[in-house]
Amino acid sequence: MFRLSCEQPEAGCGTSMAPGSELSRAGDDVSGLVSCEEVSAVLHAHRRWDDGATVRAISHAQHLEKLMSMGQSPLPVFTHKELYDNQSLDPVISRVMFFVDRGRRPSRRERVLEANETVYTLRQWGKLTTRLGILYRVSKHPVSKKKIFQYVVPVSLRGLVLKGVHDDAGHQGQQRTLWLTRQRFYWNSMEKDVKEYVAHCKRCVLSKAPEPEARAPLVSIVTTAPLELVCIDFWTAEDSNNKSIDVLVVTDHFTKLACAYPCPNQSAKTVARVLWNNFFCVYGFADCIHSDRGANFESSLIAELLQLSGVGKSHTTPYHPMGNGQAERLNRTLGGMIRALPARSKAKWPQMLNTLTFSYNCTVHETTGFPPFFLMFGRTPRLPVDVMFESVLLDGDTVDVDKYVQSLGEDLREAMTLAQQHASKQQKRQAEVYNRRSKGHSVEKGDRVLLANKGERGKKKLADRWDSAVYIVVAKNSSLNTYRIQHPTTGRIKTVHRNLIMPVNFLPLPSWEEPESHGYLSSGDVF
Known part of the structure; x- marks a missing residue:
């Protein structure tokens, strides 16, 4: 039980409540505790509150109507x-x-x-x-x-x-x-x-990855001689001053010889200068240079340099780094070697790149079974440890120049043959392991496909995974798992890898169509 006290209506309404025990101690005489004016004040306050609730509800509904976008109909309710x-x-x-x-x-x-x-x-x-x-x-x-x-x-x-x-x-x-x-x-x-x-579902197709995601079989690049194919790529890391350092990574596909050159930037002019001064003039001109589609590698300056040097040029398909897998793998190895440096050496890691790549080139490569240095130069490099233990480490017999040249040629020919055999065996083994997880529907000429949305800027986590345009497959290269696809309205043709397209033959061309309606009766004809 509580005590309720009210003022006159003219003065508004207020209440104060106290435990009922106080009221019980007031005795049996409770007449006069509540007057007519007080009862009138309570009723007046309740009426004002009820009216206010109605006004608030109407105002809230009107506010919701204003928030509703133009052309948007309310949720249909079927009777x-x-x-x-x-x-x-x-x-x-x-x-x-x-x-x-x-x-x-x-x-x-x-x-x-x-x-x-x-x-x-x-x-x-x-x-x-x-x-x-x-x-x-x-x-x-x-x-x-x-x-x-x-x-x-x-x-x-x-x-x-x-x-x-x-x-x-x-x-x-x-x-x-x-x-x-x-x-x-x-x-x-x-x-x-x-x-x-x-x-x-249109939105689900564009925004979600297919299950399972496409994973085309692995196709290995085969080379048979040094400098037949040279792969290049940029790798970036921060120095001790948190300044980004660009490193041009160059690797010979056959010998696996690795070179890394710190660069002030990634411009085409820098790439051309470093390739000429540090690689071509040291190791000779390659038959072909392979890179991704970066503007610094695809510029007219690089094209002119390679044309004058008689060097061919190839590139990966867009947004498919596996197409330059050897350079990408070397980037990861180089990062691991730098992380393993002592703190003092790690602080000046750009100056340590020559030492690191030399050490890499002197050790046996898993794919070829030989050190890259040996396959490139035909001899085992002399290391600091060889100097320390030269009294017990025996070299071959000393011979004259003619015999050395003959021996060198024989050793190189034998090493190249063994390296090719070993590389072929390793590539086959790696392909078998990788291809166990290959999956995805077959894509043929004439199929409709979506292209992976790799060019989205900003918050990529929220972007659609696939471009909304439906492309047509116009050509297929089964040996490389690449496809030429054409935009249905612009006619533009792109060459892409299988992993970047998804077959969607159930989608119409050139635009989405609404599903067929089977209406009999409707609520406001909303379906």
């Missing part, structure tokens, strides 16, 4: 009659409702006259029921075991149901969407339709 009429006008559900309302299964003779889908639905006989004329399938929650009344959805409403449980529910995966559907609805092909709808 009981509309839902009943949609079931009644469905040729399958109407027949099921007839038998359920009759309370008796159809006889064998009656089943012969019914459509296959009707007979299939009637297999749920023990779970079918009607409530206020509406047909339901009664199921149980898998955990709580509570009854779930699933509305049997006619064809006319299935598209709207799928949109509601998927598009309007966060574009979740097949299993989650199917769970949402099963908690509310039922129709014969529900699981198949849900999975197909999610798999072909």
Whole structure:
């Protein structure tokens, strides 16, 4: 029990409450505690509060209407009659409702006259029921075991149901969407339709990775002599002053010889100068230079330099670093060697690059079975440890120049033959291991594909994984797993790797089309 005290209406209304024990101690004489004016004040305050709630509700509704974007219609709400009429006008559900309302299964003779889908639905006989004329399938929650009344959805409403449980529910995966559907609805092909709808959903296709992601078989580049193919790439790291240092990494594909040159920048002029002064004039001119599609490697200056030198040029497909895998692998190895340096040496790692690459070139390479230095120069390099123990480390017999040249040639020819055999064996083994995980649907000429969205700027975590344009495959190179794809409207042709495209033959050209409608009755013609 509480004490309530009020002031006059003219002065407003206020209350103060105290425990009922005080009131109980006031004795039996409680007359006069509440006057007529006080009661009037309480009633007046309640009326003002009720009126205020109505005003606030109207204001809130008007505010929501202003927030609704132009052209956006409110959520449709189907009446009981509309839902009943949609079931009644469905040729399958109407027949099921007839038998359920009759309370008796159809006889064998009656089943012969019914459509296959009707007979299939009637297999749920023990779970079918009607409530206020509406047909339901009664199921149980898998955990709580509570009854779930699933509305049997006619064809006319299935598209709207799928949109509601998927598009309007966060574009979740097949299993989650199917769970949402099963908690509310039922129709014969529900699981198949849900999975197909999610798999072909425009937003899901563009924004999510396919399962499984494409992984084309590994194709190895084969070379047979030093400087037949030289791979180049840039690698960047910070020095002790947190200043970015660009390093031009150059590696010979056959011998695996590695070179690393610190550069002030990644401009084409810098690349041309370093290649000429530090590589071509030391090791000789390569048959071909291989790189990614960076502007510094694809510039007219580099093209002119290579043309004057008689050097060919090749490049990877866009956004596919595996196409220059040897340079990428050397970048990782170089980073690991720098991290392993002592703190004092690590602080000046750009000055240590020659030492690190020399050490790398002096050790045996897993692919060839020989040190890169030996395959390039035909001799074993002399190391500091050789100087320390020269009294016990015996070299070959001293010979004259002619015999040395002859011996060198024989050793190099034998080493190159063995290196080719060893490299071929290792490449085959690596390809077998990699190809065990290769997956993805076959893509043929004429197929429709989406191109991976690798050029998105800004917050890439939120960007669509695939470009919305649907391309046509116009050519296929099976040996390299590359494809030429054409934009349907601009006609522009791109060469891309298999891992960067996804077959989408279910999508129309040149633009998306809405699914076919099967409407009978609707609420405001919203579906």
